[in-house]
Amino acid sequence: MSDIEKKWYVIKTISGQENKIKFYIENELINNGFKNEIGKILVPIEKIIKMRKGKRIYREKAYYPGYVMIEANLDGEALHAIRNVPGVITFLGEGKGTKSNPVPMRKEEISKMLGKMEDLSNSYKNINLSFVVGETIKVIDGPFNGFNGTIEKINEEKKKLELAVLIFGRKTPLELNFTQIEKI
Structure with a gap:
């Protein structure tokens, strides 16, 4: 059943809790039998270097604080399961009320986001x-x-x-x- 069409969506979450919410979403969907409906769940991070007391400190931080990207088929109950995960606020592009379906990302946005993530994860760029x-x-x-x-x-x-x-x-x-x- 892996031939289900999956699209990319952006979930607005509590800022600073992106990785924890990603973990919650993965567990929620797998535990409730939605394993085939989800693809990748990503938290775009960037690697930064800061100088503190003359020493370099290498850190990772969320590139889009408060957002998690998910590749999924949100037909049926999977959408409802994600909305009920603690820390999930809403889907980007979603109308008012819980009856409307979220709008998936366009292909250009997806390729730009994935390319940007590749660049960010490869090198420490921001040096303060x-x-x-x-x-x-x-x-x-x-x-x-x-x-x-x-x-x-x-x-x-x-x-x-x-x-x-x-x-x-x-x-x-x-x-x-x-x-x-x-x-x-």
Whole structure:
């Protein structure tokens, strides 16, 4: 019975509880015999790096706080079962009242969302560091590991900066990622 057509829907949930609600939905649907009606249940996350007390802290956080994506066939009782899961507020695109059916996502939205999720889960992108032009920093990665340099330019969008490092008494320009340096 896996040939049932499944569509993607977005569920509005309590923010900060997305993974717990995903777990509840999975259990609710499997325990009540709706295993064939559901496909994937996703909580899009992004990996971030923060600096705290000079140390890098790698974290994951919800990319769409308060939302869970589900691939399902919501005909029949599966829709009712999901609505009754603790923490589920409503489906996106749903009209007022519980009689209307939620609107599935369009194919373009699905492919964009899945592609974005792939990008987010592959690399730590957001680095919350504050650097100032003229500040002296230490290189901690790459061929110039251990050298100190002075920041000359900051590119926040690309998460890169240009700095000048003294090598044999000469200023040498370098372009490094935010992850390759640390404050002194």
